[in-house]
Protein backbone atom coordinates (compact mmCIF):
# COMPACT_ATOMS: atom_id res chain seq x y z
CA UNK A 1 0.00 0.00 0.00
CA UNK A 2 1.23 3.51 -0.75
CA UNK A 3 2.01 5.50 2.32
CA UNK A 4 2.50 9.20 2.77
CA UNK A 5 5.77 9.71 4.56
CA UNK A 6 5.42 12.25 7.32
CA UNK A 7 9.16 13.02 7.30
CA UNK A 8 9.54 16.66 6.43
CA UNK A 9 13.05 17.67 5.49
CA UNK A 10 14.79 20.63 3.89
CA UNK A 11 13.71 23.85 5.46
CA UNK A 12 14.49 26.75 3.12
CA UNK A 13 13.85 30.37 4.16
CA UNK A 14 11.87 32.38 1.64
CA UNK A 15 10.00 35.66 1.72
CA UNK A 16 6.36 35.53 2.69
CA UNK A 17 3.56 38.00 3.05
CA UNK A 18 1.48 35.90 5.38
CA UNK A 19 1.98 33.11 7.84
CA UNK A 20 5.15 31.31 8.72
CA UNK A 21 8.31 32.10 6.76
CA UNK A 22 9.22 28.77 5.33
CA UNK A 23 9.05 26.52 2.37
CA UNK A 24 8.79 23.00 3.59
CA UNK A 25 9.57 20.22 1.26
CA UNK A 26 7.92 16.91 1.86
CA UNK A 27 9.64 13.70 0.79
CA UNK A 28 6.16 12.66 0.25
CA UNK A 29 5.67 9.25 -1.17
CA UNK A 30 7.75 6.17 -0.53
CA UNK A 31 9.08 4.18 -3.45
CA UNK A 32 8.01 3.15 -5.96
CA UNK A 33 7.97 6.66 -7.45
CA UNK A 34 4.49 8.13 -7.18
CA UNK A 35 4.16 8.74 -10.89
CA UNK A 36 5.77 7.49 -14.04
CA UNK A 37 4.68 9.08 -17.29
CA UNK A 38 6.14 8.94 -20.75
CA UNK A 39 6.93 12.46 -21.98
CA UNK A 40 4.58 12.02 -24.96
CA UNK A 41 1.33 10.11 -25.26
CA UNK A 42 2.12 8.69 -28.69
CA UNK A 43 5.32 7.57 -30.42
CA UNK A 44 6.60 10.59 -32.26
CA UNK A 45 8.21 11.16 -35.61
CA UNK A 46 7.64 14.73 -36.69
CA UNK A 47 9.34 14.41 -40.08
CA UNK A 48 6.14 14.02 -42.06
CA UNK A 49 3.86 16.03 -39.83
CA UNK A 50 2.68 19.35 -41.32
CA UNK A 51 3.59 22.34 -39.15
CA UNK A 52 1.67 25.64 -39.03
CA UNK A 53 3.18 28.74 -37.54
CA UNK A 54 1.41 31.45 -35.52
CA UNK A 55 2.51 34.11 -33.04
CA UNK A 56 0.36 32.51 -30.36
CA UNK A 57 -1.69 29.34 -30.01
CA UNK A 58 -4.62 29.17 -27.60
CA UNK A 59 -5.88 25.69 -26.71
CA UNK A 60 -9.52 25.95 -25.60
CA UNK A 61 -12.32 28.24 -26.80
CA UNK A 62 -14.37 28.71 -23.59
CA UNK A 63 -14.67 32.10 -21.92
CA UNK A 64 -11.01 32.16 -20.86
CA UNK A 65 -9.46 31.00 -24.14
CA UNK A 66 -11.70 33.06 -26.44
CA UNK A 67 -11.11 36.20 -24.37
CA UNK A 68 -7.35 35.66 -24.34
CA UNK A 69 -7.29 35.00 -28.09
CA UNK A 70 -9.27 38.15 -28.89
CA UNK A 71 -7.09 40.27 -26.62
CA UNK A 72 -3.81 38.92 -28.05
CA UNK A 73 -5.12 39.41 -31.60
CA UNK A 74 -6.10 42.97 -30.64
CA UNK A 75 -2.41 43.61 -29.89
CA UNK A 76 -1.51 42.54 -33.42
CA UNK A 77 -0.65 38.87 -32.83
CA UNK A 78 -1.62 36.15 -35.32
CA UNK A 79 -3.48 33.70 -33.11
CA UNK A 80 -4.63 30.10 -33.63
CA UNK A 81 -7.57 29.10 -31.41
CA UNK A 82 -8.07 25.34 -31.07
CA UNK A 83 -10.98 23.36 -29.70
CA UNK A 84 -11.33 19.60 -29.55
CA UNK A 85 -15.08 20.03 -30.01
CA UNK A 86 -17.05 22.91 -31.57
CA UNK A 87 -16.04 26.43 -30.56
CA UNK A 88 -19.16 26.62 -28.39
CA UNK A 89 -18.82 23.30 -26.55
CA UNK A 90 -17.37 24.07 -23.11
CA UNK A 91 -18.08 24.35 -19.41
CA UNK A 92 -18.75 28.01 -20.11
CA UNK A 93 -21.73 27.11 -22.28
CA UNK A 94 -23.38 25.34 -19.32
CA UNK A 95 -22.83 28.09 -16.74
CA UNK A 96 -26.17 28.95 -15.24
CA UNK A 97 -26.38 31.31 -12.26
CA UNK A 98 -24.28 34.13 -13.68
CA UNK A 99 -21.16 36.22 -13.22
CA UNK A 100 -20.29 38.08 -10.04
CA UNK A 101 -19.42 41.76 -10.51
CA UNK A 102 -19.72 44.83 -8.33
CA UNK A 103 -22.18 46.91 -10.34
CA UNK A 104 -24.97 47.42 -7.79
CA UNK A 105 -25.31 50.74 -5.98
CA UNK A 106 -25.29 49.24 -2.49
CA UNK A 107 -22.32 46.96 -3.20
CA UNK A 108 -18.57 47.57 -2.89
CA UNK A 109 -15.35 46.06 -4.20
CA UNK A 110 -14.17 45.62 -0.61
CA UNK A 111 -17.21 43.50 0.20
CA UNK A 112 -16.76 41.22 -2.83
CA UNK A 113 -13.05 40.87 -1.96
CA UNK A 114 -13.89 39.97 1.65
CA UNK A 115 -16.51 37.40 0.63
CA UNK A 116 -14.06 35.73 -1.78
CA UNK A 117 -11.24 35.65 0.77
CA UNK A 118 -13.52 34.23 3.47
CA UNK A 119 -14.69 31.36 1.27
CA UNK A 120 -11.12 30.64 0.11
CA UNK A 121 -10.25 29.60 3.72
CA UNK A 122 -7.05 31.67 3.86
CA UNK A 123 -5.51 30.23 0.71
CA UNK A 124 -6.58 32.92 -1.77
CA UNK A 125 -4.03 35.51 -2.78
CA UNK A 126 -5.49 38.88 -1.65
CA UNK A 127 -3.78 40.80 -4.46
CA UNK A 128 -5.16 38.48 -7.12
CA UNK A 129 -8.61 38.62 -5.54
CA UNK A 130 -8.50 42.40 -5.51
CA UNK A 131 -7.40 42.68 -9.10
CA UNK A 132 -9.97 40.17 -10.42
CA UNK A 133 -12.82 41.72 -8.43
CA UNK A 134 -11.81 45.22 -9.57
CA UNK A 135 -11.99 44.01 -13.17
CA UNK A 136 -15.65 42.97 -12.77
CA UNK A 137 -17.41 46.18 -13.88
CA UNK A 138 -15.20 46.47 -17.00
CA UNK A 139 -15.85 42.81 -17.82
CA UNK A 140 -19.62 43.44 -17.67
CA UNK A 141 -19.21 46.52 -19.87
CA UNK A 142 -17.13 44.49 -22.36
CA UNK A 143 -19.96 41.93 -22.55
CA UNK A 144 -22.53 44.67 -23.16
CA UNK A 145 -20.26 46.19 -25.83
CA UNK A 146 -20.18 42.79 -27.54
CA UNK A 147 -23.98 42.83 -27.61
CA UNK A 148 -24.64 40.45 -24.70
CA UNK A 149 -28.28 40.51 -23.67
CA UNK A 150 -27.98 40.55 -19.90
CA UNK A 151 -31.20 40.41 -17.87
CA UNK A 152 -32.61 43.78 -16.79
CA UNK A 153 -34.74 44.84 -13.84
CA UNK A 154 -37.97 46.84 -14.13
CA UNK A 155 -36.11 50.15 -14.24
CA UNK A 156 -33.93 49.04 -17.16
CA UNK A 157 -30.80 48.52 -15.03
CA UNK A 158 -28.99 45.20 -14.78
CA UNK A 159 -30.97 42.63 -12.79
CA UNK A 160 -28.73 41.36 -10.00
CA UNK A 161 -29.28 38.19 -8.02
CA UNK A 162 -27.65 36.97 -4.84
CA UNK A 163 -25.95 33.62 -4.31
CA UNK A 164 -24.60 31.71 -1.31
CA UNK A 165 -21.47 33.34 0.15
CA UNK A 166 -22.05 36.74 -1.52
CA UNK A 167 -23.16 39.43 0.89
CA UNK A 168 -24.80 41.58 -1.82
CA UNK A 169 -26.87 41.25 -4.95
CA UNK A 170 -24.04 41.12 -7.50
CA UNK A 171 -24.73 38.24 -9.89
CA UNK A 172 -25.25 39.47 -13.44
CA UNK A 173 -27.18 36.94 -15.53
CA UNK A 174 -28.76 36.29 -18.90
CA UNK A 175 -31.89 34.34 -19.87
CA UNK A 176 -32.43 33.83 -16.11
CA UNK A 177 -30.17 30.76 -15.95
CA UNK A 178 -28.52 30.70 -19.39
CA UNK A 179 -25.69 33.12 -18.69
CA UNK A 180 -22.91 30.88 -19.99
CA UNK A 181 -24.75 30.32 -23.26
CA UNK A 182 -25.08 34.09 -23.83
CA UNK A 183 -21.44 34.81 -22.94
CA UNK A 184 -20.13 31.97 -25.07
CA UNK A 185 -22.22 32.94 -28.11
CA UNK A 186 -21.04 36.56 -27.88
CA UNK A 187 -17.40 35.50 -27.65
CA UNK A 188 -17.67 32.97 -30.48
CA UNK A 189 -19.34 35.62 -32.69
CA UNK A 190 -16.36 37.90 -32.04
CA UNK A 191 -13.84 35.13 -32.63
CA UNK A 192 -15.42 34.18 -35.95
CA UNK A 193 -15.19 37.75 -37.26
CA UNK A 194 -11.81 38.69 -35.79
CA UNK A 195 -9.13 38.85 -38.49
CA UNK A 196 -6.28 38.04 -36.18
CA UNK A 197 -7.81 34.80 -34.88
CA UNK A 198 -7.86 31.61 -36.98
CA UNK A 199 -10.06 29.04 -35.30
CA UNK A 200 -9.76 25.28 -35.64
CA UNK A 201 -12.60 23.08 -34.40
CA UNK A 202 -12.49 19.33 -33.69
CA UNK A 203 -8.70 19.56 -33.27
CA UNK A 204 -7.46 17.57 -30.29
CA UNK A 205 -4.29 18.88 -28.60
CA UNK A 206 -2.33 15.79 -27.61
CA UNK A 207 0.96 17.14 -26.29
CA UNK A 208 3.10 20.22 -25.90
CA UNK A 209 6.40 20.17 -27.81
CA UNK A 210 9.54 21.43 -26.10
CA UNK A 211 12.84 22.74 -27.43
CA UNK A 212 16.23 21.68 -26.00
CA UNK A 213 16.14 24.34 -23.26
CA UNK A 214 12.70 23.19 -22.05
CA UNK A 215 10.79 26.07 -23.65
CA UNK A 216 7.40 25.07 -25.00
CA UNK A 217 6.99 26.16 -28.62
CA UNK A 218 4.47 23.86 -30.26
CA UNK A 219 1.35 21.76 -29.81
CA UNK A 220 0.98 18.33 -31.39
CA UNK A 221 -2.62 17.86 -32.47
CA UNK A 222 -4.90 15.41 -34.19
CA UNK A 223 -7.50 16.72 -36.63
CA UNK A 224 -11.05 15.45 -37.08
CA UNK A 225 -9.72 13.14 -39.83
CA UNK A 226 -7.14 11.76 -37.40
CA UNK A 227 -4.20 13.42 -39.10
CA UNK A 228 -1.35 14.73 -36.97
CA UNK A 229 -0.43 18.42 -37.25
CA UNK A 230 1.84 20.71 -35.25
CA UNK A 231 0.89 24.28 -34.36
CA UNK A 232 4.09 26.21 -33.65
CA UNK A 233 4.24 29.43 -31.66
CA UNK A 234 6.57 31.11 -29.19
CA UNK A 235 3.57 31.70 -26.90
CA UNK A 236 1.10 28.95 -26.06
CA UNK A 237 -1.93 29.46 -23.82
CA UNK A 238 -3.73 26.52 -22.23
CA UNK A 239 -7.41 27.29 -21.56
CA UNK A 240 -8.69 23.73 -21.58
CA UNK A 241 -11.08 24.01 -18.61
CA UNK A 242 -11.55 21.48 -15.83
CA UNK A 243 -11.49 17.81 -14.93
CA UNK A 244 -15.08 16.96 -13.98
CA UNK A 245 -15.21 13.87 -16.18
CA UNK A 246 -12.78 12.14 -13.82
CA UNK A 247 -15.75 11.59 -11.49
CA UNK A 248 -18.73 9.31 -12.01
CA UNK A 249 -21.11 12.01 -10.81
CA UNK A 250 -20.40 15.35 -12.46
CA UNK A 251 -22.07 18.48 -13.77
CA UNK A 252 -19.31 18.93 -16.37
CA UNK A 253 -19.68 18.25 -20.09
CA UNK A 254 -17.75 15.58 -22.02
CA UNK A 255 -14.88 17.95 -22.91
CA UNK A 256 -13.79 18.31 -19.25
CA UNK A 257 -11.14 15.56 -19.23
CA UNK A 258 -8.18 17.37 -17.65
CA UNK A 259 -6.14 17.41 -20.87
CA UNK A 260 -4.43 20.74 -20.21
CA UNK A 261 -3.07 19.91 -16.76
CA UNK A 262 -1.98 16.47 -17.96
CA UNK A 263 -0.06 17.65 -21.00
CA UNK A 264 1.55 20.54 -19.12
CA UNK A 265 2.74 18.22 -16.34
CA UNK A 266 4.25 15.89 -18.95
CA UNK A 267 6.11 18.96 -20.25
CA UNK A 268 7.36 19.69 -16.69
CA UNK A 269 4.92 22.36 -15.41
CA UNK A 270 4.21 22.86 -11.70
CA UNK A 271 0.64 22.28 -10.48
CA UNK A 272 -0.85 23.60 -7.28
CA UNK A 273 -3.60 22.56 -4.83
CA UNK A 274 -4.97 19.74 -7.00
CA UNK A 275 -6.72 18.19 -3.99
CA UNK A 276 -9.35 20.93 -4.01
CA UNK A 277 -12.27 19.67 -6.10
CA UNK A 278 -15.60 21.41 -5.62
CA UNK A 279 -18.77 19.33 -5.56
CA UNK A 280 -22.18 20.73 -6.35
CA UNK A 281 -24.63 19.40 -3.75
CA UNK A 282 -27.76 19.06 -5.87
CA UNK A 283 -27.42 17.26 -9.18
CA UNK A 284 -30.48 15.51 -10.52
CA UNK A 285 -30.05 11.78 -9.88
CA UNK A 286 -32.30 9.71 -12.07
CA UNK A 287 -30.88 6.64 -13.79
CA UNK A 288 -30.58 7.49 -17.47
CA UNK A 289 -30.86 11.26 -17.05
CA UNK A 290 -27.92 13.64 -17.46
CA UNK A 291 -26.66 14.91 -14.11
CA UNK A 292 -28.31 18.29 -14.55
CA UNK A 293 -27.34 20.81 -11.93
CA UNK A 294 -30.21 22.14 -9.85
CA UNK A 295 -28.94 25.54 -8.83
CA UNK A 296 -28.93 27.23 -5.41
CA UNK A 297 -31.68 29.48 -6.66
CA UNK A 298 -34.15 26.60 -6.20
CA UNK A 299 -33.13 26.27 -2.56
CA UNK A 300 -33.13 30.08 -2.30
CA UNK A 301 -36.81 30.05 -3.36
CA UNK A 302 -37.65 27.67 -0.51
CA UNK A 303 -36.70 24.22 -1.83
CA UNK A 304 -35.94 21.92 1.13
CA UNK A 305 -33.65 18.92 1.35
CA UNK A 306 -35.16 15.80 2.89
CA UNK A 307 -34.10 12.19 3.33
CA UNK A 308 -36.09 9.14 2.18
CA UNK A 309 -38.20 9.35 5.35
CA UNK A 310 -39.20 12.94 4.59
CA UNK A 311 -36.99 14.34 7.36
CA UNK A 312 -35.44 17.77 6.69
CA UNK A 313 -31.77 17.46 7.69
CA UNK A 314 -29.96 20.69 6.74
CA UNK A 315 -30.79 22.72 9.91
CA UNK A 316 -28.66 20.22 11.90
CA UNK A 317 -25.63 20.93 9.76
CA UNK A 318 -25.55 24.71 9.41
CA UNK A 319 -27.46 27.77 10.64
CA UNK A 320 -28.11 28.77 7.02
CA UNK A 321 -29.69 25.31 6.45
CA UNK A 322 -30.27 24.71 2.69
CA UNK A 323 -28.37 27.93 1.89
CA UNK A 324 -25.16 26.87 3.63
CA UNK A 325 -21.95 26.89 1.50
CA UNK A 326 -21.85 24.23 -1.23
CA UNK A 327 -19.23 22.06 0.48
CA UNK A 328 -21.31 21.91 3.67
CA UNK A 329 -24.51 21.01 1.80
CA UNK A 330 -22.63 18.40 -0.27
CA UNK A 331 -21.33 16.67 2.85
CA UNK A 332 -24.75 16.81 4.51
CA UNK A 333 -26.45 15.25 1.46
CA UNK A 334 -23.76 12.59 1.33
CA UNK A 335 -24.10 11.81 5.05
CA UNK A 336 -27.87 11.62 4.78
CA UNK A 337 -27.54 9.12 1.91
CA UNK A 338 -25.23 6.98 4.04
CA UNK A 339 -27.39 7.24 7.16
CA UNK A 340 -30.54 6.19 5.30
CA UNK A 341 -28.79 3.71 3.01
CA UNK A 342 -30.14 5.50 -0.04
CA UNK A 343 -28.69 6.54 -3.40
CA UNK A 344 -29.88 10.15 -3.14
CA UNK A 345 -31.47 12.82 -1.00
CA UNK A 346 -34.61 14.66 -2.14
CA UNK A 347 -35.38 18.25 -3.00
CA UNK A 348 -38.91 19.16 -1.96
CA UNK A 349 -40.48 22.11 -3.82
CA UNK A 350 -44.01 21.58 -2.53
CA UNK A 351 -43.77 24.52 -0.08
CA UNK A 352 -42.71 27.19 -2.62
CA UNK A 353 -44.76 30.39 -2.82
CA UNK A 354 -44.64 30.24 -6.63
CA UNK A 355 -45.69 27.47 -9.00
CA UNK A 356 -42.42 25.54 -9.44
CA UNK A 357 -43.37 24.63 -13.04
CA UNK A 358 -43.42 28.32 -13.91
CA UNK A 359 -40.40 29.26 -11.78
CA UNK A 360 -38.18 26.42 -13.05
CA UNK A 361 -39.41 25.32 -16.47
CA UNK A 362 -36.15 23.52 -17.40
CA UNK A 363 -36.12 21.31 -14.29
CA UNK A 364 -39.87 20.79 -14.62
CA UNK A 365 -39.68 19.42 -18.17
CA UNK A 366 -36.66 17.17 -17.49
CA UNK A 367 -38.33 15.69 -14.40
CA UNK A 368 -41.68 15.34 -16.16
CA UNK A 369 -39.98 13.18 -18.79
CA UNK A 370 -39.02 10.79 -15.98
CA UNK A 371 -42.48 10.86 -14.41
CA UNK A 372 -41.71 13.35 -11.61
CA UNK A 373 -44.09 16.26 -10.99
CA UNK A 374 -41.88 18.81 -9.22
CA UNK A 375 -44.84 20.50 -7.54
CA UNK A 376 -45.69 17.37 -5.60
CA UNK A 377 -42.95 14.73 -5.97
CA UNK A 378 -39.55 14.97 -4.26
CA UNK A 379 -36.69 15.35 -6.76
CA UNK A 380 -33.81 12.87 -6.21
CA UNK A 381 -30.48 14.71 -5.98
CA UNK A 382 -26.92 13.92 -5.00
CA UNK A 383 -23.58 15.76 -5.14
CA UNK A 384 -21.51 15.82 -8.32
CA UNK A 385 -18.04 17.04 -9.19
CA UNK A 386 -18.38 20.63 -10.35
CA UNK A 387 -15.15 22.60 -10.43
CA UNK A 388 -11.37 22.07 -10.38
CA UNK A 389 -10.14 24.63 -7.87
CA UNK A 390 -6.40 23.92 -8.20
CA UNK A 391 -4.48 23.69 -11.45
CA UNK A 392 -1.40 24.92 -13.28
CA UNK A 393 0.40 27.40 -11.11
CA UNK A 394 0.42 30.80 -12.82
CA UNK A 395 1.45 34.34 -12.01
CA UNK A 396 -0.90 37.29 -12.37
CA UNK A 397 -0.55 37.36 -16.15
CA UNK A 398 -1.03 33.62 -16.61
CA UNK A 399 2.65 32.62 -16.93
CA UNK A 400 3.28 29.01 -15.88
CA UNK A 401 6.61 27.70 -14.64
CA UNK A 402 7.64 26.83 -18.24
CA UNK A 403 8.89 29.58 -20.57
CA UNK A 404 6.46 30.10 -23.46
CA UNK A 405 3.57 28.37 -21.69
CA UNK A 406 0.62 30.29 -20.22
CA UNK A 407 -2.62 29.08 -18.61
CA UNK A 408 -5.93 30.74 -17.78
CA UNK A 409 -9.43 29.83 -16.61
CA UNK A 410 -10.35 26.63 -14.81
CA UNK A 411 -7.14 24.86 -15.90
CA UNK A 412 -5.06 27.37 -13.92
CA UNK A 413 -4.45 28.05 -10.25
CA UNK A 414 -4.33 31.84 -10.26
CA UNK A 415 -4.72 32.44 -6.52
CA UNK A 416 -8.35 33.67 -6.76
CA UNK A 417 -10.20 30.72 -5.26
CA UNK A 418 -7.94 29.45 -2.45
CA UNK A 419 -9.45 26.26 -0.98
CA UNK A 420 -12.98 26.85 -2.27
CA UNK A 421 -14.55 28.66 -5.19
CA UNK A 422 -17.32 31.13 -4.64
CA UNK A 423 -20.26 30.66 -7.04
CA UNK A 424 -20.17 32.94 -10.10
CA UNK A 425 -16.54 33.94 -9.57
CA UNK A 426 -15.20 31.64 -12.29
CA UNK A 427 -16.79 33.35 -15.28
CA UNK A 428 -15.44 36.56 -13.80
CA UNK A 429 -11.97 35.03 -13.54
CA UNK A 430 -12.16 33.69 -17.11
CA UNK A 431 -13.02 37.12 -18.53
CA UNK A 432 -10.74 39.29 -16.38
CA UNK A 433 -7.66 37.06 -16.35
CA UNK A 434 -8.36 35.93 -19.93
CA UNK A 435 -7.94 39.56 -20.99
CA UNK A 436 -4.84 40.03 -18.78
CA UNK A 437 -3.21 36.89 -20.16
CA UNK A 438 -4.06 37.80 -23.76
CA UNK A 439 -2.57 41.23 -23.24
CA UNK A 440 0.65 39.87 -21.69
CA UNK A 441 0.96 37.36 -24.54
CA UNK A 442 0.43 40.18 -27.07
CA UNK A 443 3.30 42.07 -25.43
CA UNK A 444 5.50 38.96 -25.44
CA UNK A 445 4.78 38.51 -29.16
CA UNK A 446 5.79 42.09 -29.85
CA UNK A 447 9.01 41.61 -27.88
CA UNK A 448 9.94 38.40 -29.71
CA UNK A 449 11.07 39.03 -33.27
CA UNK A 450 12.72 35.64 -33.73
CA UNK A 451 11.74 34.12 -37.06
CA UNK A 452 13.79 30.93 -36.70
CA UNK A 453 11.91 27.66 -36.55
CA UNK A 454 12.10 25.83 -33.23
CA UNK A 455 13.77 22.44 -33.12
CA UNK A 456 11.80 20.14 -30.88
CA UNK A 457 13.53 17.60 -28.71
CA UNK A 458 11.60 14.47 -29.35
CA UNK A 459 12.77 11.15 -28.06
CA UNK A 460 11.10 8.63 -30.32
CA UNK A 461 9.41 5.81 -28.50
CA UNK A 462 8.80 2.52 -30.25
CA UNK A 463 5.26 1.39 -31.00
CA UNK A 464 3.47 -0.06 -28.02
CA UNK A 465 2.39 -3.66 -28.35
CA UNK A 466 -0.14 -4.68 -25.74
CA UNK A 467 -0.20 -8.31 -24.66
CA UNK A 468 -4.00 -8.18 -24.43
CA UNK A 469 -6.82 -6.00 -25.70
CA UNK A 470 -7.83 -3.33 -23.19
CA UNK A 471 -11.33 -1.88 -22.98
CA UNK A 472 -10.81 1.87 -22.52
CA UNK A 473 -14.47 2.61 -21.76
CA UNK A 474 -14.43 0.03 -19.00
CA UNK A 475 -11.26 1.55 -17.53
CA UNK A 476 -12.78 5.02 -17.68
CA UNK A 477 -15.88 3.84 -15.83
CA UNK A 478 -13.74 2.12 -13.18
CA UNK A 479 -11.63 5.25 -12.69
CA UNK A 480 -14.70 7.48 -12.37
CA UNK A 481 -16.28 5.14 -9.81
CA UNK A 482 -13.05 4.91 -7.83
CA UNK A 483 -12.66 8.70 -7.71
CA UNK A 484 -16.28 9.16 -6.63
CA UNK A 485 -15.86 6.56 -3.87
CA UNK A 486 -12.45 7.49 -2.46
CA UNK A 487 -11.77 11.09 -3.57
CA UNK A 488 -15.29 12.45 -3.21
CA UNK A 489 -16.85 14.75 -0.63
CA UNK A 490 -15.36 12.76 2.26
CA UNK A 491 -11.90 11.18 2.08
CA UNK A 492 -9.69 8.99 4.24
CA UNK A 493 -5.94 8.31 4.05
CA UNK A 494 -6.46 4.58 3.77
CA UNK A 495 -9.09 4.79 1.03
CA UNK A 496 -6.98 7.22 -0.99
CA UNK A 497 -3.82 5.10 -0.61
CA UNK A 498 -5.64 2.07 -1.92
CA UNK A 499 -7.07 4.15 -4.77
CA UNK A 500 -3.58 5.35 -5.71
CA UNK A 501 -2.32 1.77 -5.83
CA UNK A 502 -5.11 0.87 -8.26
CA UNK A 503 -4.38 3.87 -10.42
CA UNK A 504 -0.70 2.96 -10.61
CA UNK A 505 -1.67 -0.51 -11.70
CA UNK A 506 -3.90 0.92 -14.47
CA UNK A 507 -1.13 3.34 -15.38
CA UNK A 508 1.24 0.48 -16.10
CA UNK A 509 -1.42 -1.13 -18.33
CA UNK A 510 -2.02 2.15 -20.16
CA UNK A 511 1.66 2.61 -20.82
CA UNK A 512 1.72 -0.70 -22.66
CA UNK A 513 -1.33 0.22 -24.77
CA UNK A 514 -1.24 1.89 -28.15
CA UNK A 515 -3.08 5.18 -27.57
CA UNK A 516 -4.59 5.84 -30.94
CA UNK A 517 -7.68 7.95 -30.52
CA UNK A 518 -9.04 10.84 -28.45
CA UNK A 519 -10.88 8.56 -26.02
CA UNK A 520 -7.63 6.77 -25.14
CA UNK A 521 -5.75 10.09 -24.85
CA UNK A 522 -8.49 11.43 -22.60
CA UNK A 523 -8.36 8.36 -20.41
CA UNK A 524 -4.61 8.64 -20.08
CA UNK A 525 -4.94 12.34 -19.15
CA UNK A 526 -7.70 11.66 -16.62
CA UNK A 527 -5.72 8.85 -15.03
CA UNK A 528 -2.67 11.08 -14.72
CA UNK A 529 -4.60 13.95 -13.16
CA UNK A 530 -6.56 11.59 -10.88
CA UNK A 531 -3.19 10.54 -9.46
CA UNK A 532 -2.15 14.17 -8.97
CA UNK A 533 -5.43 14.88 -7.12
CA UNK A 534 -4.87 11.83 -4.94
CA UNK A 535 -1.24 12.62 -4.18
CA UNK A 536 -2.21 16.19 -3.19
CA UNK A 537 -5.12 14.94 -1.07
CA UNK A 538 -2.95 12.37 0.71
CA UNK A 539 -0.32 14.96 1.51
CA UNK A 540 -2.80 17.51 2.88
CA UNK A 541 -3.46 15.98 6.27
CA UNK A 542 -6.22 18.35 7.29
CA UNK A 543 -9.68 19.47 6.20
CA UNK A 544 -9.94 22.86 4.54
CA UNK A 545 -12.45 24.30 2.09
CA UNK A 546 -13.69 21.62 -0.27
CA UNK A 547 -11.08 19.05 0.86
CA UNK A 548 -12.55 17.04 3.72
CA UNK A 549 -10.74 14.12 5.41
CA UNK A 550 -12.56 12.17 8.07
CA UNK A 551 -9.16 11.17 9.53
CA UNK A 552 -8.10 14.84 9.80
CA UNK A 553 -11.45 16.63 10.25
CA UNK A 554 -10.11 20.12 11.08
CA UNK A 555 -7.84 22.73 9.48
CA UNK A 556 -4.24 22.57 10.78
CA UNK A 557 -1.98 25.61 11.02
CA UNK A 558 0.94 23.82 9.34
CA UNK A 559 -1.28 23.40 6.29
CA UNK A 560 -2.03 27.09 5.95
CA UNK A 561 -0.06 26.59 2.78
CA UNK A 562 -0.30 25.52 -0.84
CA UNK A 563 0.60 22.07 -2.04
CA UNK A 564 2.76 22.13 -5.12
CA UNK A 565 3.55 19.17 -7.28
CA UNK A 566 6.70 19.43 -9.36
CA UNK A 567 7.39 16.88 -12.06
CA UNK A 568 10.87 15.38 -11.90
CA UNK A 569 12.43 13.63 -14.86
CA UNK A 570 14.28 14.05 -18.10
CA UNK A 571 13.20 14.59 -21.68
CA UNK A 572 11.76 11.11 -22.19
CA UNK A 573 9.72 10.65 -19.04
CA UNK A 574 8.41 12.12 -15.82
CA UNK A 575 9.77 9.80 -13.15
CA UNK A 576 8.01 11.24 -10.13
CA UNK A 577 6.45 14.30 -8.59
CA UNK A 578 7.80 16.05 -5.55
CA UNK A 579 5.28 17.65 -3.25
CA UNK A 580 6.17 20.86 -1.52
CA UNK A 581 4.21 22.64 1.11
CA UNK A 582 4.57 26.32 0.33
CA UNK A 583 3.60 29.36 2.28
CA UNK A 584 1.25 31.80 0.68
CA UNK A 585 3.37 33.56 -1.89
CA UNK A 586 1.51 33.86 -5.14
CA UNK A 587 3.90 34.54 -7.96
CA UNK A 588 6.43 32.15 -9.42
CA UNK A 589 9.38 33.99 -7.88
CA UNK A 590 10.21 31.10 -5.57
CA UNK A 591 9.62 28.31 -8.05
Ligand SMILES: Cc1cc2nc3c(=O)[nH]c(=O)nc-3n(C[C@H](O)[C@H](O)[C@H](O)COP(=O)(O)OP(=O)(O)OC[C@H]3O[C@@H](n4cnc5c(N)ncnc54)[C@H](O)[C@@H]3O)c2cc1C
Pocket residue numbers: 059060061062063064065082083084085086087089090091092093094095096097098099100179180203204205206239240241242251252253255259260293386387408409410411423424425426427428430
Ligand atom coordinates in the same frame (compact mmCIF):
# COMPACT_ATOMS: atom_id res chain seq x y z
C1 LIG B 1 -23.23 23.11 -15.07
C2 LIG B 1 -22.28 24.22 -14.73
C3 LIG B 1 -22.76 25.42 -14.26
C4 LIG B 1 -21.87 26.46 -13.95
N1 LIG B 1 -22.37 27.68 -13.55
C5 LIG B 1 -21.52 28.70 -13.34
C6 LIG B 1 -22.01 30.01 -13.04
O1 LIG B 1 -23.22 30.24 -12.98
N2 LIG B 1 -21.10 31.00 -12.83
C7 LIG B 1 -19.74 30.80 -12.90
O2 LIG B 1 -18.97 31.74 -12.70
N3 LIG B 1 -19.26 29.57 -13.20
C8 LIG B 1 -20.10 28.54 -13.44
N4 LIG B 1 -19.59 27.30 -13.77
C9 LIG B 1 -18.14 27.15 -13.93
C10 LIG B 1 -17.69 27.83 -15.23
O3 LIG B 1 -18.62 27.55 -16.25
C11 LIG B 1 -16.32 27.34 -15.70
O4 LIG B 1 -15.43 27.32 -14.65
C12 LIG B 1 -15.75 28.26 -16.78
O5 LIG B 1 -16.70 28.44 -17.79
C13 LIG B 1 -14.47 27.67 -17.34
O6 LIG B 1 -14.11 28.39 -18.49
P1 LIG B 1 -12.78 27.97 -19.27
O7 LIG B 1 -12.71 28.88 -20.44
O8 LIG B 1 -11.65 27.91 -18.35
O9 LIG B 1 -13.05 26.46 -19.75
P2 LIG B 1 -14.20 25.86 -20.65
O10 LIG B 1 -15.31 26.81 -20.82
O11 LIG B 1 -14.54 24.52 -20.12
O12 LIG B 1 -13.49 25.65 -22.08
C14 LIG B 1 -12.55 24.62 -22.27
C15 LIG B 1 -12.17 24.57 -23.75
O13 LIG B 1 -11.01 23.74 -23.91
C16 LIG B 1 -11.20 22.86 -25.01
N5 LIG B 1 -10.33 21.70 -24.81
C17 LIG B 1 -10.20 20.91 -23.72
N6 LIG B 1 -9.26 19.97 -23.92
C18 LIG B 1 -8.79 20.16 -25.18
C19 LIG B 1 -7.81 19.49 -25.99
N7 LIG B 1 -7.13 18.42 -25.56
N8 LIG B 1 -7.58 19.96 -27.24
C20 LIG B 1 -8.27 21.03 -27.73
N9 LIG B 1 -9.21 21.68 -27.01
C21 LIG B 1 -9.46 21.26 -25.75
C22 LIG B 1 -12.70 22.57 -24.97
O14 LIG B 1 -13.13 22.04 -26.21
C23 LIG B 1 -13.23 23.97 -24.67
O15 LIG B 1 -13.25 24.73 -25.86
C24 LIG B 1 -20.46 26.27 -14.09
C25 LIG B 1 -19.99 25.04 -14.55
C26 LIG B 1 -20.87 24.03 -14.89
C27 LIG B 1 -20.32 22.73 -15.40
